[in-house]
Amino acid sequence: MDSRGVRRESTMRDVAALAKVSIKTVSRVINDLPGAGPEVVERVRAAALSLGYRPNLTASSLRRSDRRSATIGVLLEDLSNPFDAALLRAIEDRARQNDVLVLAGSSEDDPDLQRELVTSLATRRVDGMVVMAVGGHQDGLQQERERGTPMVLVDRPPMFDGTDSVTTTNRDSSREAVLHLASLGHRRISFLGDRKTLWTSQERYTGYLEGLAHAGLTLREELVRTDLHGPGAAEAAAATLFDLDEPPTALFTAQNLVTVGAMRALRARELHRRVALIGFDDFPLADMLEPGVTVLRQDVPALGRKAAELVFDRIRGDKSAPTHAVVPATLVHRGSGEIPSH
Amino acid sequence: MDSRGVRRESTMRDVAALAKVSIKTVSRVINDLPGAGPEVVERVRAAALSLGYRPNLTASSLRRSDRRSATIGVLLEDLSNPFDAALLRAIEDRARQNDVLVLAGSSEDDPDLQRELVTSLATRRVDGMVVMAVGGHQDGLQQERERGTPMVLVDRPPMFDGTDSVTTTNRDSSREAVLHLASLGHRRISFLGDRKTLWTSQERYTGYLEGLAHAGLTLREELVRTDLHGPGAAEAAAATLFDLDEPPTALFTAQNLVTVGAMRALRARELHRRVALIGFDDFPLADMLEPGVTVLRQDVPALGRKAAELVFDRIRGDKSAPTHAVVPATLVHRGSGEIPSH
DNA sequence: GTGGGTTACGTCAACGTTGACGTAGGAGGA
DNA sequence: TCCTCCTACGTCAACGTTGACGTAACCCAC
Structure with a gap:
C-alpha cells in the first residue's frame, strides 16, 4: 500500500x-x-x-522492439445499432484468437468526433484500426493511414488509395431487389434512402436505378426520398408518398432504420399488406411481423471476420496491394417483398 | 523510417x-x-x-504518478445482444465525457473466459472495470476487486462485499407484471426463464412467485420452465406448455430472447391473439408486432450511465461505502399483456 | 547593493520492462 | 592442458515520458 x-x-x-x-x-x-x-x-x-x-503490458510494449500493444481500435457509427453491434462482436471474436483486445468507439457520423477518436486511439498506440468511415470526411483517416497505422475500412470503402476495405454487394443486391419487385408487376417502385453523403446510400441508389433500367421502368423523381436519418424521418417521408396521385405500389428501403420507419407509415395507413416492401439490412424479428419483411441480408459476421483478418495481416507486416473484399448479401423472401402489384 | x-x-x-x-x-x-x-x-x-x-499515452501513464491509462474495461455477456450493446453505448458516452476510452469484451457467460478477459484488462492497466458478472462465478472478480481495481457490476449484483452495483427492479417489476395478468382474470400464468444460475433469473422468478401469492394464486410447477438459453430452447419449452391438459392462459417470459422464442411458439399454434404475454426487457419492433408485445422496459441508458458514473467516482478516489443503485423498469402496455383470460 | 522571490528554463533519475552484451563455470575435444 | 563452446545467469542502457530539483536571470523592496 x-x-x-x-x-x-x-x-x-x-x-x-x-x-x-x-x-x-x-x-x-x-x-x-x-x-x-x-x-x-x-x-x-x-x-x-x-x-x-x-x-505490465504498457511498460513491456514501450520497451519491446515490436512495439505491439495487443490492442486494436474499432470505430463504428453507433455501437448500439444492431448492425454495428454484430460487426463489433465478429471483430472481437477474431481479435481474441490473436490475444488482442478491442478499443471501441462510436463516431456518430461526426467528422470531428471521428478525428478525435482516431487521435485517441493513436495516442494509445493501438496496433491497427477497423473503421466505419464517416461519410465524405476521410482526410483524418487518410493522414493516419499515411503515418503507417494499419487500417481497414468496413461497410464503406476508402476515398483514398492504399487502404483495405470490406463492403457488401450494395449495388448488385439493390438491383436484384428492384428486379424482384418488377417481376411481380410493380411499376411504381419507391426508393427511400439514408443520408446521401454515405457511400452505401449512393451505391444502393445506383443499384435501384440499374434495376429500374433493366426492368424497362423509368425513374419517377417523385418516388425517391433520400437523406432520411432515423426512423422518424423515414416514416414522415414514406407517409407523403401515399398522398401522391399515383402512389408507389412497392418500396425499396435502403437502410435498416429507414425500413422500420417505412413500415410504421405503412401500418398507420393499413397498407402493409397491400404495398410491397424490401429493405436493405436484416433485423431481429423481421420474420415475425405480418407480413414477414423481405430483406437483403448482409453477412455481418463475415464482414467483421474479414475486416479483422485484414488488419491482423497488415499488423503482421503484410505489404501486398490493398484488398477490397466484397461480401455478398442475400435476398431473404419473407412475404412483404412478394406482394404483387394491384 | x-x-x-x-x-x-x-x-x-x-x-x-x-x-x-x-x-x-x-x-x-x-x-x-x-x-x-x-x-x-x-x-x-x-x-x-x-x-x-x-x-505516447502509454509512456506517459507509466511515468506519471497517477498512473492513469484513461481507459476502462467493459465486460458484458455478448456485445451483439441489443441489451448489452445499448449498455455499452451508454457507458461509452459517459466515458467520452471523461476523455476515457473503452476496452470491450464478451464473456459469453463463461467463467474461464471472464477470468481471462479480466486478466487481459488488468495487464493493460485499465483504470477501472464495468462487469456483467458470469452467473455464479465471481471469484475472479472478487480477487481483482481486492487488488484495488475500481469495479462496478451491472445487471447483476456482486456476491461479495465492497463492490458497487447497478441493477434493475427485477423482482418488483416481475411481481407487477404477474399482478397485471392476474387482474385480467388469468389464473394459469406460466413462467419461462433463462438459466437459473443467473441472479436476474432468480429474482424474476421470485417476483413471479410473489405476484402469484399476492393474487391468491397457487404455484403450478408444471407451468414453470427454466434454464432456457436462447430463443430455440424457449420456443421448444413454450410449445410443451400447450400440450398440457390445462395449458396456461398467460405467459411471463423473463428475458428478451426467451420472449422471442415464446412468441414463435405462440404464432406456430395461432395462439398469439388468445394467450397473454408479458416479457422482461424491451426489444426493437415490439410495438409493431400484432398484437404489440407488452414488456417490462429497463432503462438501459440510465443503467449504463449510472455504472459509468460509479466507476469514475471510484477512480477519482471516492472511498465511501459501496452503492447498490437500482433503476426502475416500466411496464409498457402494448396489447399482448392486455389479452383477458378466456 | 543586498536579500528574497519569481520566472524560465535545464538536468537527472525513474516508471516497468527488455535487447544487447558480459561472464563465470562446466563440458568436451584436440 | 588449453582452447572453444555452451548454459545460466547477471549488468547496463534504453523505450518515451514526467516528478523532483537545480540554476541563471531578472524584478522589487529596503
Missing part, C-alpha cells in the same frame, strides 16, 4: 527480490524464454504467484 | 531537437504547464506540428 492506501501492483523487481534472482531472469521466466534453469524457474514462478504478479 | 520501412512516431526528443529546447520544456508545452515563455511555446508548437508529434 502507498500513502493513499492504494495497493501498488508488484513488479518484476519485487519478484526478483523474493526469488533472489535478477530482474532479467524474472523476465525470462515470465516470457518463457530459454536461459533459466528448472530450479530457478520454479522459484520465480512461486514468487510471482505469491506476490500476485502480473506483467 | 526504420529498416523495415516502418515510419517511427516522432517523440518529444525529436520535437525538442527541432525547437532547440530541452525535452522537459516540450513536455511542459504539450501538457499546458506553466514555465515556458510565449516565444518558446510557439516554437515548440510549430515543431510538434511539423513533425506530426503525438504524445
Whole structure:
C-alpha cells in the first residue's frame, strides 16, 4: 500500500527480490524464454504467484522492439445499432484468437468526433484500426493511414488509395431487389434512402436505378426520398408518398432504420399488406411481423471476420496491394417483398 | 523510417531537437504547464506540428504518478445482444465525457473466459472495470476487486462485499407484471426463464412467485420452465406448455430472447391473439408486432450511465461505502399483456 | 547593493520492462 | 592442458515520458 492506501501492483523487481534472482531472469521466466534453469524457474514462478504478479503490458510494449500493444481500435457509427453491434462482436471474436483486445468507439457520423477518436486511439498506440468511415470526411483517416497505422475500412470503402476495405454487394443486391419487385408487376417502385453523403446510400441508389433500367421502368423523381436519418424521418417521408396521385405500389428501403420507419407509415395507413416492401439490412424479428419483411441480408459476421483478418495481416507486416473484399448479401423472401402489384 | 520501412512516431526528443529546447520544456508545452515563455511555446508548437508529434499515452501513464491509462474495461455477456450493446453505448458516452476510452469484451457467460478477459484488462492497466458478472462465478472478480481495481457490476449484483452495483427492479417489476395478468382474470400464468444460475433469473422468478401469492394464486410447477438459453430452447419449452391438459392462459417470459422464442411458439399454434404475454426487457419492433408485445422496459441508458458514473467516482478516489443503485423498469402496455383470460 | 522571490528554463533519475552484451563455470575435444 | 563452446545467469542502457530539483536571470523592496 502507498500513502493513499492504494495497493501498488508488484513488479518484476519485487519478484526478483523474493526469488533472489535478477530482474532479467524474472523476465525470462515470465516470457518463457530459454536461459533459466528448472530450479530457478520454479522459484520465480512461486514468487510471482505469491506476490500476485502480473506483467505490465504498457511498460513491456514501450520497451519491446515490436512495439505491439495487443490492442486494436474499432470505430463504428453507433455501437448500439444492431448492425454495428454484430460487426463489433465478429471483430472481437477474431481479435481474441490473436490475444488482442478491442478499443471501441462510436463516431456518430461526426467528422470531428471521428478525428478525435482516431487521435485517441493513436495516442494509445493501438496496433491497427477497423473503421466505419464517416461519410465524405476521410482526410483524418487518410493522414493516419499515411503515418503507417494499419487500417481497414468496413461497410464503406476508402476515398483514398492504399487502404483495405470490406463492403457488401450494395449495388448488385439493390438491383436484384428492384428486379424482384418488377417481376411481380410493380411499376411504381419507391426508393427511400439514408443520408446521401454515405457511400452505401449512393451505391444502393445506383443499384435501384440499374434495376429500374433493366426492368424497362423509368425513374419517377417523385418516388425517391433520400437523406432520411432515423426512423422518424423515414416514416414522415414514406407517409407523403401515399398522398401522391399515383402512389408507389412497392418500396425499396435502403437502410435498416429507414425500413422500420417505412413500415410504421405503412401500418398507420393499413397498407402493409397491400404495398410491397424490401429493405436493405436484416433485423431481429423481421420474420415475425405480418407480413414477414423481405430483406437483403448482409453477412455481418463475415464482414467483421474479414475486416479483422485484414488488419491482423497488415499488423503482421503484410505489404501486398490493398484488398477490397466484397461480401455478398442475400435476398431473404419473407412475404412483404412478394406482394404483387394491384 | 526504420529498416523495415516502418515510419517511427516522432517523440518529444525529436520535437525538442527541432525547437532547440530541452525535452522537459516540450513536455511542459504539450501538457499546458506553466514555465515556458510565449516565444518558446510557439516554437515548440510549430515543431510538434511539423513533425506530426503525438504524445505516447502509454509512456506517459507509466511515468506519471497517477498512473492513469484513461481507459476502462467493459465486460458484458455478448456485445451483439441489443441489451448489452445499448449498455455499452451508454457507458461509452459517459466515458467520452471523461476523455476515457473503452476496452470491450464478451464473456459469453463463461467463467474461464471472464477470468481471462479480466486478466487481459488488468495487464493493460485499465483504470477501472464495468462487469456483467458470469452467473455464479465471481471469484475472479472478487480477487481483482481486492487488488484495488475500481469495479462496478451491472445487471447483476456482486456476491461479495465492497463492490458497487447497478441493477434493475427485477423482482418488483416481475411481481407487477404477474399482478397485471392476474387482474385480467388469468389464473394459469406460466413462467419461462433463462438459466437459473443467473441472479436476474432468480429474482424474476421470485417476483413471479410473489405476484402469484399476492393474487391468491397457487404455484403450478408444471407451468414453470427454466434454464432456457436462447430463443430455440424457449420456443421448444413454450410449445410443451400447450400440450398440457390445462395449458396456461398467460405467459411471463423473463428475458428478451426467451420472449422471442415464446412468441414463435405462440404464432406456430395461432395462439398469439388468445394467450397473454408479458416479457422482461424491451426489444426493437415490439410495438409493431400484432398484437404489440407488452414488456417490462429497463432503462438501459440510465443503467449504463449510472455504472459509468460509479466507476469514475471510484477512480477519482471516492472511498465511501459501496452503492447498490437500482433503476426502475416500466411496464409498457402494448396489447399482448392486455389479452383477458378466456 | 543586498536579500528574497519569481520566472524560465535545464538536468537527472525513474516508471516497468527488455535487447544487447558480459561472464563465470562446466563440458568436451584436440 | 588449453582452447572453444555452451548454459545460466547477471549488468547496463534504453523505450518515451514526467516528478523532483537545480540554476541563471531578472524584478522589487529596503
